[in-house]
Amino acid sequence: MSENQTKFGVLIKAGLAEVHQRELPEIGDNQVLVKHEACNICTTDYGQWMGLREHQPYPMAGGHEFAGIVVKKGPKVVGDFEAGDRVAVAYSFCGECDPCRHALTSECTQVTNEPTEDGYYGAFGFSEYSIRDGRVLIKMNKELSASEASFLEPLATVVKGLDKLRIKPLETIIVIGAGTMGLVNAQAAKAYGSRVIVTEVMPEKIEVAESMGLEVINAGDCNPVEKVKELTDGKGADAVIIAVGANIANKQAFEMVKKYDARILYFAAGYPAPELKVDSNFIHYRKMELVGTYGADMKDFFTAANLLNKKMVDVSKLVQCTFPLSEIQEAYKAASTPGSYRVSVIL
Ligand SMILES: [Zn+2]
Ligand SMILES: [Zn+2]
Structure with a gap:
């Protein structure tokens, strides 16, 4: 041609x-x-x-x-x-x-x-x-x-989400779902200095996540909410990234986070659209932040290029x-x- x-x-x-x-x-x-x-x-x-x-x-x-x-x-x-x-x-x-x-x-x-x-x-x-x-x-x-x-593009969308989530080093971040975008989120959050725990049910995906050196909860053979509590000394996660658009993920995220000032990032869409079943008092008294993200701006693309080019995200x-x-x-x-x-x- x-x-x-x-x-x-x-x-x-x-x-x-x-x-x-x-x-x-x-x-x-x-x-x-x-x-x-x-x-x-x-x-x-x-x-x-x-x-x-x-x-x-x-x-x-x-x-x-x-x-x-x-x-x-x-x-x-x-x-x-x-x-x-x-x-x-x-x-x-x-x-x-x-x-x-x-x-x-x-x-x-x-x-x-x-x-x-x-x-x-x-x-x-x-x-x-x-x-x-x-x-x-x-x-x-x-x-x-x-x-x-x-x-570059998928990682840029992850960078934008992490930016909005304002994750800090040593925080515990749960990523629900070890699909492509779940594992890109997990690796990027780790590169930002967080402790990252991935939850997944499919054995093949669990294997891939573990081969990347990630901490993984097999949600198929335990209660992932209890497991998160156990792994965080009863405290719960600082933030959850929902990388699979599903009602069950939305529900688990509310149950996995720490009592006050937790953040939840809605990274994935789902079809049909998943629902949020929560009353606003729950968000209010627990001072929770619900964060949406979609797409990426030029600065996110440049950060993503750096992370890939320097092999901080593999x-x-x-x-x-x-x-x-x-x-x-x-x-x-x-x-x-x-x-x-x-x-x-x-x-
Ligand atoms: Zn895409
Ligand atoms: Zn324009």
Whole structure:
């Protein structure tokens, strides 16, 4: 494929991914031509493939967790990368709207979900080549695999959540759920200096969490709430990160935290939407903080790049398997298999 033609993966409808081809324009002064190396299939991507949440229009040229090599950069591009360097990609932003000027780039009001001229929606992560705004590219360590470097976006969302949770060294943080995002949260919280305990029921996931050196409660063969109390001398956790969207996780979080000034981070969404069954006096008298988080701003992406590049967060065990672009349908199938970690499409 030449540099002005690219193949790319696209969802035609739920359950059907195809490879299409399109022309790329010349790069603008502030743009960069990137040869993609890998793009990981996010929960939101395969949720749509499975028809669980058809939240984006078709044809959906999705994929937002990707890394690649700089081929050519426009004369006005700023950033510490040159042709041949590896970069990963943050969210688009305009830089001029009110949220952008307050550094809340993930809340940019100018980024819309309009189709391209040739009628496709999405971030085109599953492409061989793409043209990107130079400001959203961040240099990544070439010692990582391309699939590991593609964790920039998910880790950035974790960094934003931990920032909002204001975790301090030596605090005890419980992460409910050892899926991909649970284990990214756990590793990042550990890198921030916390004692981290993960709770999980699936034996395969428990094994992966333990192989990362994490403290794990097997919630399948004990009462995780009692176990947390036991492991914290009866005190309970300083904070809980809910990394699986489920009623049971919401309930356990309230029971696992310490009596006063505890924080709970709602990291994961769930479909159907999980419920919070609590009265406000409970929150009031216990001075509890309930914290929501979603997405990431540019500063979170830079912090995440640092954590990955300096290997303070190791995602190597979270790459389940890889597929070539030609087998993107198989890749979606693998990603949708319960218990699997990130499936990576190699481009
Ligand atoms: Zn994602
Ligand atoms: Zn903006």
